[in-house]
Amino acid sequence: MILFPAIDLKDGKCVRLKQGEMDSATIYNDDPAAQAAAFEAQGFEWLHVVDLNGAFKGESVNSAAVGAILKATRNPVQLGGGIRTLEQIEDWLDRGLARVILGTVAVRDPDLVKQACKAFPGKIAVGIDARGGKVAVEGWAEASSLGVVELARKFEGAGVAAIIYTDIDRDGILTGINWDATIDLADAVSIPVIASGGLASIADIVRMTMPDATRLEGAISGRALYDGRIDPAEALAILRAAPQVEARS
Numbered sequence: 001m002i003l004f005p006a007i008d009l010k011d012g013k014c015v016r017l018k019q020g021e022m023d024s025a026t027i028y029n030d031d032p033a034a035q036a037a038a039f040e041a042q043g044f045e046w047l048h049v050v051d052l053n054g055a056f057k058g059e060s061v062n063s064a065a066v067g068a069i070l071k072a073t074r075n076p077v078q079l080g081g082g083i084r085t086l087e088q089i090e091d092w093l094d095r096g097l098a099r100v101i102l103g104t105v106a107v108r109d110p111d112l113v114k115q116a117c118k119a120f121p122g123k124i125a126v127g128i129d130a131r132g133g134k135v136a137v138e139g140w141a142e143a144s145s146l147g148v149v150e151l152a153r154k155f156e157g158a159g160v161a162a163i164i165y166t167d168i169d170r171d172g173i174l175t176g177i178n179w180d181a182t183i184d185l186a187d188a189v190s191i192p193v194i195a196s197g198g199l200a201s202i203a204d205i206v207r208m209t210m211p212d213a214t215r216l217e218g219a220i221s222g223r224a225l226y227d228g229r230i231d232p233a234e235a236l237a238i239l240r241a242a243p244q245v246e247a248r249s
Helices: 032-041 052-057 063-072 086-094 104-108 110-119 148-153 179-188 202-208 232-241
Strands: 002-010 013-018 021-029 047-051 077-080 099-102 124-131 134-137 142-147 162-167 193-196 218-221
Touching: 002 032, 002 052, 002 063, 002 193, 002 232, 013 032, 021 032, 032 047, 032 063, 047 052, 047 063, 063 077, 077 124, 086 099, 086 110, 099 104, 099 110, 104 110, 104 124, 110 124, 124 148, 134 148, 142 148, 148 179, 162 179, 179 193, 202 218, 202 232
Parallel strands: 002 047, 002 218, 047 077, 077 099, 099 124, 124 162, 162 193, 193 218
Antiparallel strands: 002 013, 013 021, 124 134, 134 142
């Protein structure tokens, strides 16, 4: 069970949004690379990074900040936001990313995602961001008619390393993860699922260790870490002490 600390990049800075609204950004660190190094020093073993500007623009915008992050940490990094082509995927993996997260393109061009999985085994994650149970795209600015499970099932057997499921209505407002919807998704597909959106307290960390949640790969935390609502040492100790379960076939 992995706890992924999040670095969301806007205009080169480390920020958090509320429910995906760009004008609600709170700046937490002017130096994302220093934040990445701090997370590693705290004992985290992965890093989740989102290029917010890139998600809206449809191309990488905060490349310099991501490059600095990759140099500042030895931890594997997964990145999403504005990555829409095989060439962009290959470029980012060549620069040292562990995983590329595909969101909008997973809705617009699922075949490209499948091609990427074949070309880069184990390196492709799909980001499914939903509002009211329907998938949102283009930096959460547009709604689609697709349901979450409907989209996820398009990638069964394709080799997707993980699905990162975000409940937009809960993101950044510390109301707790939507466990029901997240676990329902994990039950519906064989692809590992990472919970995102609303992780608020140590209670959510404990919830991750409950039997029905241990099938998840982990969860992402942003604002709760930055605001000090979650102590990293305590959270990681809880997860490392939790019983391990065998991966589902």
